[in-house]
Each structure stands twice: as C-alpha cells, then as structure tokens.
Amino acid sequence: MTSRRPFKWPALLTESGRGIAFGGDYNPDQWPDDVVADDIRLMKQAHVNTVALAIFSWDRIEPIEGAFTFDWLDGVIDQLGRAGIAVDLSSATAAAPMWLYESHPEVLPVDRYGHVVNPGSRQSWRPTSPVFRQYALRLCRELAEHYRDNPTVTAWHVGNEYGWNNRYDYSDDALREFRRWCERRYGTIDALNAAWGTAFWSQHVNGFDEVLLPRHMGGDSMVNPAQQLDFERFGNDMLLDFYKAERDAITSICPDKPCTTNFMVSTDQCCMDYAQWADEVDFVSNDHYFHEGESHLDELACSDALMASLAHGDPWYVMEHSTSAVQWKPWNARKRHGELMRDSLAHVALGADAINFFQWRQSTSGAEAFHSAMLPHAGEDSKLYRGVTELGEALETLSDAGVQGTCLRRADTAILFDATCEWATRCETLPSMRLSHWHDVRDWYRAFLDAGARADVIPLAYDWSGYGYRTIVLPTLIALSDADVRRIADFARSGGRVVVGYATGLIDERFHVGLGGYPGAGNGLLRELLGIRSEEFNILGSDDGSGDGTSEGEPAAITLSNGMTTRLWQNDVTSTAQDTTVLAAYAGAAAAEWELDGTPAVTRHPYGDGEGIYIGCDLDRHDLARLLGERGFGAASGATVDAAAANPRVIHTIRESEDGAVRFDFYLNRAKEALQVPGIEGEPIIAHRCAALEAPESSGTVAYTLDRNAILVTRTVSRG
Incomplete structure (x- = not known):
C-alpha cells in the first residue's frame, strides 16, 4: 500500500473553526452582481457556513488568454467572509474556456471510433495533453498566488468529478502515454506479451512502440480483455496524475490549506479506483445522488459504507447531493416529504461531517436548469428552501452536541470491493455479460440489513484483516491475485469466516484463468479453502438478447433444495472435500433438465480455525438474507450493535x-x-x-x- 497524505480538515469561520460544514456549490457568475447580497442573506438564514466556489469559472477568471481578472471573485469572497461563510475554492479546470479550444483543438479527447469529442460540455480535454496541462497548471498557480493568504479560503477543491466526460480517451497523446505506462508497468515487452496473452489471435508485439489502444476494431469484434483491463487502469492513473499535478501546483504555494477532489461513489457509478485516490487527498469527499425507487436509502448507506472505509476512520465530506430531483436521468424522481433531512443525516450517520448540495441557487439556463437546488426557482417561500433551513438548524444542533470528529463504529463483517473487479465484470468476453461486481456488493449489503445486521464495505487492497472483522464477503470478486488469495486464506486460517460468491476468483489480475477447475485463483488455494471444485458454468437467460431470463423451451430458473432460486449462473460442482458440508443442492425438474439435480450449490468447509462458505449460484437479496439468518448472522448472532437495532x-x-x-x-x-x-x-x-x-x-x-x-x-x- 502507498502512504497516505496526513488528514487535514478544512476550518470553518466559527470562533473555534469547528462545526459540521453545510452549504453547496455557489455560482454567482451566473447571476447579476446585486444577487450576491441577497444570496448571503438567505444563506445566513439557512445556517449555511461554507460554499464551493468557482468550479466552472475559468472563462470568467481568464476571459482572454493570459489576462487574469480576480476583482469579481475577490468581491464575492470578501462578502462571504464578512458573513462568516468559508470558501472551498476550486482550481476551475473542469471546464476550459472556448478560446482555449479554438486556439488548441489538439487538447480535445477522441472516442474509440476516432471521433473528436467537441467542446461545450465539461471535461472536454485530454488528461494526457501537455498543452492542456500547461494552461491548467498556470491557472492553478495564479489562483494559489492570489488567494494564498486569504483567510476566507480555507480549502481547495481541485478539479471536479474527474473522469465524468474524459475517462476514456483514444487520442494520439493517450497512445503515447499508454505505451509509456505499459513500459513502466511491465519493464520488458516479453512481460507484456505474457500478461496480455498475445499468443491468441496473433497479437504478439515486438516492442512498446507497437502497443495499441483498444480502439474500435469493426463490427462486434472482441477486445483482448487483458489489454482492456490495463486500459481501464491507465485511464484511472492518467486522471489521478493530472489531479496530483494540479494539487501540487497549488500546495507548493498554499501548503497549509487542505486539498480534496470530489469522488463519484454510488452503486450506479464508481468509475475510478478510489482506493488509490483516497491516499492523495487531505480529506475524502464524495458526490452522491440518490437512486430512485425502493432501494433509495439502502443504496445511499451502501455507498457511504465504502466512503467511510476510504476515509480510514476519519470524517468525510459530502461535496454534492440533491435537495430533490436531478435532470440527467431517464426518470428524475423528486424527494418525498422528509427525505431531504433523512438523506442528509443518513450521510452523517455513516461518518460525514460535511453536507453540501449542487447547487445553492437553481439556474435559469444551461444544461442543469432543472436540477434541484437549495434555493429553487420558486424562491425562499418554498417547501425546498424551508427544508434546507430546517436541515441547517439540525446540523447546528448536531455540531453543538459534539458529533463532529466522532468515529463511526465498525461492523463485524466486511464486504470487499475492488475497482479492478468492477472493470473486469464489464468485459464482453465473460460467460455472462450480466455480471456486476458493484451491484452484487449492494445486494449483499442490503441482505445484511434485511437480516437485522450491518456490514462495512471496504476496498480489497486495504488491510481489512487488521480491523477485527469476523467475516468477509467476496461478491463477484472475479479477479484475485495470488497475494489476494493468500490474504483471504490466512484470514480463514486464523479463525475468520470467508463467504465466496459464485463468480469470484475466476481470473487473476492479468485476466488469466486459473487451471485445475473453478475458482482457479491462487493456483488452487481458493478451491482448497472452500473444499470444492467446479468444472463448468451453467448460464440461464434468453437467446434473443433481451436478458429477461427466459428462453423458449428452457427453464428460466432453478430451485435449490432449501427452496431458494437461482436465475442466472450455476456452478457445476463436481467434487467436494470429505469435510465439506453441502448446505443446499440444486433440485427439481429444472435442475434435472440442466443435469444439475443433486449438485452442491451452497457449501461450508472448515479451514484452519475458520471456515469458507461457498455460494455457487446467484441468489437474490431476500434469499441471501435468509441464508445469513440460517448461518447465524443478524440479531440471533449478536452481530448487531444492540437489541434495538435488530x-x-x-x-x-x-x-x-x-x-x-x-x-x-x-x-x-x-x-x-x-x-x-x-x-x-x-x-x-x-x-x-x-x-x-x-x-x-x-x-x-x-x-x-x-x-x-x-x-x-x-x-x-x-x-x-
């Protein structure tokens, strides 16, 4: 593991500098100058104590190349400071001015089909462009020099939602840097050829100058999955490198003010390897937007559980969420009565010490005009603004009570998450294209709640074995290195319980399949831990691509001997160790149709002082919750924090x-x-x-x- 930057939390402008931060993105450059005074009046009325400023203001700060104008921003910051409202000042690089694109179109990204990504949205730039980097870092240094001693600016908001629009770039700049990245990673071309399995389909390369990006290859051609997985890693690393360059340009001038950048962690988006990113910020922050429907609160809690782990026990920062509906989903549901307060305090319940929204005043034009805000189109005489004010009062009450700085108590169980596994499950060369590691994490998290227990979500790369967990769960952790498997086996040998999902450990970190049967990760060590061996996968689903789980003349589901049901994936377990206990087997007509009747589906195997539980098929969250109850989780096990939470x-x-x-x-x-x-x-x-x-x-x-x-x-x- 890499070393982390020391934790530094931004101060408020209160007498003590403490308190739960409350506010949101503030974009006064969208409004006439005389609106600022009214904004500040309403902010004070709503108990706002911090704002994130100038996130998309590059063209206002540098309207003409090399001509920096800070007067308007100075005036806003001065008014905020006199009102006791702290500023989290942005590097303003998320959206470049049009003059830069006109002067240097070579900074624009390129998609996998070779099309230039045109300007007009956010992040229309290549993270590998030396030209764009030169302009962006100059802006960072100008801002840092100008505001280095400004007491109202207490933190730096570097960039914004890195990877939102430029996660995948197939430009010549990207190609050049990808070749360098591969050479650093592998050292020799022979090592790269071995890792990518280039003997298949005549893909051997003689030097790093022959390495290509996984661009469009025509029709439905399949990309080399090892190459694609490395391209995912490369895209993450290039954006992380760009963030660090911006951060370092600022901190070389302003070393005492903490820096962060807003992650995008929800179970519908988690595009970066945030376990790496968390080491490079002074405090961890996140943008979370609720998932409409019945999973609303559970999904929020699952995402926050990962954020709490990324923060390593320190408080973390909600940089953005919404007061009500957004405008960028196919279905933009509003929040019901009470959900604005409930959602915000739920983040606090999972360790957040800052609650902020996008944005303060709802825009009247532009792409996000119908995105809800703290001050809506209806103005201060509105349900939303009254709800925001009520929330501000509640956060002050919690601050006065001493919540800020307290630590979230860990659960007894850790559900392991890994960005590489999430990227790998998106690959189109797997036995099923309906896998999702992150969604399986969410389903397991909800199953624990349904069982009357709570689990943490923690990155696989972290030292979870030292946190006192009694159980770890591996849901669709499809890619496990030999070192990962040894850590998992050592945990079980030392008395831990390891729960392994049906699509876990099928490949290693290079996308190579382990031999000898499934799961093959760790040269058979994972099979030894579980006391089972599978030979094939039985995949259910339609033959028309609809993904509805039906196929004419074929069973749409298979029942287990304990009454549970599997609808997607069944492992054909052909042998078990003598001391393996079969907890459930496939049974019934559908199982017989697929020659699985009596085949083990769920097993338990003692290993050292602990045990391995194998879930050899997909189960929905209700069946998972039932299984957890039967295996001693939940209220009956004492795994919950007290009887009231059961x-x-x-x-x-x-x-x-x-x-x-x-x-x-x-x-x-x-x-x-x-x-x-x-x-x-x-x-x-x-x-x-x-x-x-x-x-x-x-x-x-x-x-x-x-x-x-x-x-x-x-x-x-x-x-x-």
Whole structure:
C-alpha cells in the first residue's frame, strides 16, 4: 500500500473553526452582481457556513488568454467572509474556456471510433495533453498566488468529478502515454506479451512502440480483455496524475490549506479506483445522488459504507447531493416529504461531517436548469428552501452536541470491493455479460440489513484483516491475485469466516484463468479453502438478447433444495472435500433438465480455525438474507450493535468519541410505514418524524415510533 497524505480538515469561520460544514456549490457568475447580497442573506438564514466556489469559472477568471481578472471573485469572497461563510475554492479546470479550444483543438479527447469529442460540455480535454496541462497548471498557480493568504479560503477543491466526460480517451497523446505506462508497468515487452496473452489471435508485439489502444476494431469484434483491463487502469492513473499535478501546483504555494477532489461513489457509478485516490487527498469527499425507487436509502448507506472505509476512520465530506430531483436521468424522481433531512443525516450517520448540495441557487439556463437546488426557482417561500433551513438548524444542533470528529463504529463483517473487479465484470468476453461486481456488493449489503445486521464495505487492497472483522464477503470478486488469495486464506486460517460468491476468483489480475477447475485463483488455494471444485458454468437467460431470463423451451430458473432460486449462473460442482458440508443442492425438474439435480450449490468447509462458505449460484437479496439468518448472522448472532437495532427495517449506526466517553446512535426507518423501536438509550438530539411512546423505563431505555423517512439521533455520555 502507498502512504497516505496526513488528514487535514478544512476550518470553518466559527470562533473555534469547528462545526459540521453545510452549504453547496455557489455560482454567482451566473447571476447579476446585486444577487450576491441577497444570496448571503438567505444563506445566513439557512445556517449555511461554507460554499464551493468557482468550479466552472475559468472563462470568467481568464476571459482572454493570459489576462487574469480576480476583482469579481475577490468581491464575492470578501462578502462571504464578512458573513462568516468559508470558501472551498476550486482550481476551475473542469471546464476550459472556448478560446482555449479554438486556439488548441489538439487538447480535445477522441472516442474509440476516432471521433473528436467537441467542446461545450465539461471535461472536454485530454488528461494526457501537455498543452492542456500547461494552461491548467498556470491557472492553478495564479489562483494559489492570489488567494494564498486569504483567510476566507480555507480549502481547495481541485478539479471536479474527474473522469465524468474524459475517462476514456483514444487520442494520439493517450497512445503515447499508454505505451509509456505499459513500459513502466511491465519493464520488458516479453512481460507484456505474457500478461496480455498475445499468443491468441496473433497479437504478439515486438516492442512498446507497437502497443495499441483498444480502439474500435469493426463490427462486434472482441477486445483482448487483458489489454482492456490495463486500459481501464491507465485511464484511472492518467486522471489521478493530472489531479496530483494540479494539487501540487497549488500546495507548493498554499501548503497549509487542505486539498480534496470530489469522488463519484454510488452503486450506479464508481468509475475510478478510489482506493488509490483516497491516499492523495487531505480529506475524502464524495458526490452522491440518490437512486430512485425502493432501494433509495439502502443504496445511499451502501455507498457511504465504502466512503467511510476510504476515509480510514476519519470524517468525510459530502461535496454534492440533491435537495430533490436531478435532470440527467431517464426518470428524475423528486424527494418525498422528509427525505431531504433523512438523506442528509443518513450521510452523517455513516461518518460525514460535511453536507453540501449542487447547487445553492437553481439556474435559469444551461444544461442543469432543472436540477434541484437549495434555493429553487420558486424562491425562499418554498417547501425546498424551508427544508434546507430546517436541515441547517439540525446540523447546528448536531455540531453543538459534539458529533463532529466522532468515529463511526465498525461492523463485524466486511464486504470487499475492488475497482479492478468492477472493470473486469464489464468485459464482453465473460460467460455472462450480466455480471456486476458493484451491484452484487449492494445486494449483499442490503441482505445484511434485511437480516437485522450491518456490514462495512471496504476496498480489497486495504488491510481489512487488521480491523477485527469476523467475516468477509467476496461478491463477484472475479479477479484475485495470488497475494489476494493468500490474504483471504490466512484470514480463514486464523479463525475468520470467508463467504465466496459464485463468480469470484475466476481470473487473476492479468485476466488469466486459473487451471485445475473453478475458482482457479491462487493456483488452487481458493478451491482448497472452500473444499470444492467446479468444472463448468451453467448460464440461464434468453437467446434473443433481451436478458429477461427466459428462453423458449428452457427453464428460466432453478430451485435449490432449501427452496431458494437461482436465475442466472450455476456452478457445476463436481467434487467436494470429505469435510465439506453441502448446505443446499440444486433440485427439481429444472435442475434435472440442466443435469444439475443433486449438485452442491451452497457449501461450508472448515479451514484452519475458520471456515469458507461457498455460494455457487446467484441468489437474490431476500434469499441471501435468509441464508445469513440460517448461518447465524443478524440479531440471533449478536452481530448487531444492540437489541434495538435488530429490527431489519431499521438502519442503526454508532458514532463515538475517541475515548468512548460519548456515543451518538442514529436510527433510520427503512420501511414505508411507521414502526416501533424499543430499547433506545440516551438523550434525543434529533427526532425527525419520530416520537417517544413513553417515559423512560427503569432500564433507562425508551420505545419510539419512527414514521416513514424518520431519523432519530441520541447521545449517551458514559458516567465515571
């Protein structure tokens, strides 16, 4: 693992410099100058204490090449500072001015078909362009020099959502840098040929100058999967390198002000290897937009669980989320009553000490005019603005109560996530194109909630074995190196429980398939841990490409002997170790049709002082939750933090002071209907859409009713 930058949190302009940060992106350059005073009045009324400024303002800062104008920005920052509102100042490089593209069209990205990506949106530039880098770093240095001593600017917002529009670039600049990247990674051309398996389809290269990008090859031609996986890594590394160049240009001038960049972690987008990126920021921040539908809160909690791990136990920053609907999805659902507060405090419940939105004032023109904001088109006399003000008051209450700086208590279980595995499951040469590692992480996370437990989500690359977890779950971790497998086996040998999913460990980090049977990762060590060996995959699905799980004359699903159902992928386990216990097998007519009747589907195998549990087929989250209950997870196992959290319709987290003297319990209702939660301890700090049913019992606990979208926060101070 690489070394991390020391944690530095941006100060507020409060007397102590502390408090939960609250605000959002502020774009005064979209408005007449006289609007700023009214904005600040309304910000103060809403308890806003920080804004992210100048994210897309390059053309206003440098309207003509080399002519920098800071007067307008100075005036805005001065007014904000006098109002006690801190500024997270952007490097402003996310969207370049049109004059730069006109002067230097060679900075524009190229898609896999050879088409130039035209300007007019965000990030219409190549991360590998030396010309663009020269202009961007000059802007960074000019900003840093100008604001290095400005007390209102307390942090730097470097770039914005790296990779949103230029994650994949197939330009000649990218080709040049990809060849250099490959040479650094492999050292010799023989090592690259071995890693990419170039003996297949006559792809041998004689030197790094023959290495190509995986551009469009015509028709439905399949890309070499090892080459494609390295191109994914390269794109991540090039953008990370660009971020570090911007950061270093700023910190060489402003070393005392912390830097961050906003990640994009939700279970519908996680395009970078943020386990690497987290080491390069002074504090971790994220943009999260809710997933509409019944998974809304669960998806938020799953994404936040990964963010909490990326922060290594330190507080993290919500840089953007939405007050209500966005405008960039096919279905732009608004938030229901209570969800603005509930979602925001849910982030706090998972370790966030900053709650910010895109954006402060809703735009009247441009691509995001219908994206909700803190101050909507309807103005201050609106439900949204009143909700924002209510949220600001709640965050001040939590700040005064001492929540800021407390640590999220870890769960007993870690679900492992890996960016390489997510990239690999997108490959079009796998047995099924319907795999998704990140979605499987989400389904397992929700299954633990359904079982009355909570799991953490942690990168595979981290030292999860040293965090005291009793169980690790490997959902579709398709690519595992030999070193990864040894760590996993050592965890089980030392007493841990390892739960391995159906598409885990099929290839190594080079996209090479292990031999001797499945899962082949680790030269058979993963099979040894699990006590099983599979020979083939049985894939269900349509033959017309619809992906609806049906095919004329073929079974659409297979039942297990315990009543569970698999609909996509079944491993044909042909042998088991003598001490392997079969917990469920394929059974019934559909299983017989596919010659799987009686074949092991779910197994348990002792290994050292621990055990390996193998889930040899896909199961939906309800079946996973049932399996977890049967295997001793959830309320019956004591895996939850206390009895009050055992209700599977409640998400319960704990944040506590470093010495353990002060603890904050957060309870969130997952259900659509009201529910009663008994046994709640502590002084109520926030009771949003909930109420105590009775006076405290002799035990000191209270039962509460939690309405839909409720959140309850209590504080307990240890005596003595």
